[in-house]
Amino acid sequence: MGNRQQSETSRGELILAAQGGDSVAIGRLLASCQNDIRRYARRHCAASDIDDAVQETLLVITRKVASLRAAAAFTGWLFTVIRRECQRLARAMLSQGAEPLDVAEQRICTLPDETLRLDVAAALESLPAHYLEVILLRDFEELTIAEIAGRLHEPAGAIKSRLHRARALVREYLSHEAATP
Incomplete structure (x- = not known):
């Protein structure tokens, strides 16, 4: 092991x-x-x-x-x-x-990024748990596909597929949010 x-x-x-x-x-x-x-x-x-x-x-x-x-x-x-x-x-x-001061400066300099960050957080919250887990492990914990597969005891192909679907759902959520006034 x-x-x-x-x-x-x-x-x-x-x-x-x-x-x-x-x-x-x-x-x-x-x-x-x-x-x-x-x-x-x-x-x-x-x-x-x-x-x-x-x-x-x-x-x-x-x-x-x-x-x-x-x-x-x-x-x-x-x-x-x-x-x-x-x-x-x-x-x-x-x-x-x-x-x-540091927060005020961040808001002035990165208002669009802050809005995007909130939208991404909402998109992640909308994901089913099994998609959220994979996207958190890959994109936030920065684990490799092999490490995620080992942690979840699933084949790497299944992890890749789930990660692809999770990211597609996030993109779909964000594009819907952008289209909504």
Whole structure:
């Protein structure tokens, strides 16, 4: 068994143990996914919110990992939690009426990109779970097709097909959004 596959197996075992209430497993699970959470938060949160988003996401995982229905859905669920946390923090910042300078500069310089980012997030949210999982693993975690196939225990051809269909659904969603006034 390769190191990557072995680590995926151990992460799956950690998730199952954490769901069972094993506090050591919860701690190890949080440590193993903290870098992924931080990387995602850096891409989707304001610079001043990254640490808060990471901490809140770790708390949500600790409190709600037991309610996760399938260990295989952990990665998709994790990215959903961090995305929602980034959105919550952005809304809180806007409701206070003040934006930090770096966020204000980003809005001025990249307004079309921000709009596109929100549209892409909505498109991803509209995907069925099995498509969302593959697109998150490939485009956000930057895993190869072979790594995704190993993680999901499916043939690489099936993963390629699912990824192609997921991207087509995202394009379809975005083209429909662009056509809607």
